Amino acid sequence: MGVNKKSCTSCKKNLTIATNFYKSYSKFDADGYMAICRKCLKDSIDYSDLKTVKDTLVQINRPYIHSIWLSSSEEAKNKNQDHFGLYIKTIQMKDFRDLTWKDSDDVETKKKISNLPIEEPSTDSNLNNQEIEQFELELQDNNRLDVIKMLGYDPFEFENNRDKRHLYNKLVDFLDEGTLEDGFKLPTVIEIVKTFNQLDKINNTISNMTTDVASLTSNAGTIKSLIDAKDKLYKSVLALAKDNGISVNHNNNKSKGSGTLSGIIKQLQEKGFEEASVNLFDIETCAGMSQVADISNESIFKQLQFDENDYSAMLIEQREIITDLNNKVSKYEEEIRLLKKELLKFTNKNI
Structure with a gap:
């Protein structure tokens, strides 16, 4: 193909x-x-001139949403990736993919993306240091920003502030294409993450109550109640995961090759991570991978126990492959020779 x-x-x-x-x-x-x-x-983009960014987005009829542009900028700095590529990746998400240039800087969309004020942060003396620090912390919290960008809202807006980082970190691992495209699975995943957070609190409480024999004896009734509650929560989570195909054993969205190196690289390329192709080449040509391949081939060779007919068939197939590759090499070498010849002509003309 x-x-x-x-x-x-x-x-x-x-x-x-x-x-x-x-x-x-x-x-x-x-x-x-x-x-x-x-x-x-x-x-076509000059990052020092925002007008060039907007002109480029006009050409492809995609929206300019300032809050997403700012968060993509922070993400690009933290991950050392291309700012524009990350911005395009974000506005390709389900909640924004239907927006066009005429939807640029829509106020409701900006509210939907972030809990931060719609106005850009002021630099005057009215903004105290605490507010500036809070703003910077929120921008640096990559998992929170990723979750909000993918969902279009903050699913843990009303949760305890001390729990939020833990919740975002857990949820971001669940947000694949299957979850984001399924309106029923998404709230289920959020509920599962919240339940796991409650289970962690129960486990911490039980640990504190069982630090010594005296504490264990005096809190025996409470500990039993907590264990019962923990058991019910676990059963609830497992049932939700099974019914919605979320756990590995019951995943109904698994496709052949989806978890392989090639499958992961393909997904990264589709989402705009250009470094994925370079990384794939480095991985496939590194000494470590070569050593693993040799060990694997040697193990297969020992287990298959080839006879003379197998060897003959393999030699014939290898000969056909080598002949085909040699023909391709000759073809490409001739193409390169002709290209060099044409290039030389142009070079001589310029001289």
Whole structure:
């Protein structure tokens, strides 16, 4: 099967779709990807001039939402990733994918994204140091920002502040495509995370009550009640996970290869993480992976116990593969030779 390619409307280059174009949910992009390649979009942006960002978003008819732009900026700094790529990834989420340029800086959308005030933080003396510190802490809390960006609201707005970091950290691991697209599974996952938080509190209370024999004896009745409550909560969580296909054993959204290295890399590429391809190449060519492959092949070789017919069949197949690869190498070498020849002509003309 050939690699799907298309021509960028800006640079006119014929590029691989999955790795060079952002996904699009516009009805005008029939193949599901934007018409302009990622490189052209990024090259048109000057981060010191916000107008260039807005002009680029106008070209692809995507909204400019200032609160998401700010949070993407912080995330880009913390993760050392491309600011614009992270912004596009966020507005491709379910709650924002239908928005267009005319929806830019919509007040209700901004309220939906963050609990922070709609106005940009002021630098005058009326804003005390405590408020500034709180603002910075919220921006630095990557899991909280990721959860709010993916859901479009804060699911733990009314929870105890001391519990929130723990809740966000647990929830972010559950938020895959299957959960975000399922209106029934999402609130179930949030409920499961809250229940686990309650179980942690019960466990901590039991631990405190059983620190010594005297405390254990005096709190025997309370400890029994807590254990019973804990048992009921566990059963409730397990039932929710099973009914909604959330746990590994009952996951009804598992697909072949979804948890493999290739599957994970494919998901990262679709979400705009360009470093994924580089990382895949580094992983596949590193000495450690080569050693693991050799050990695995040696083990397979010992267990299969090939006979002479098997060896003959393998040699024939290997010969066919080598011949095919040699033909491809010769073809590509000739293409490279011709390209170098053409390049030399252009070089000589310029001289």
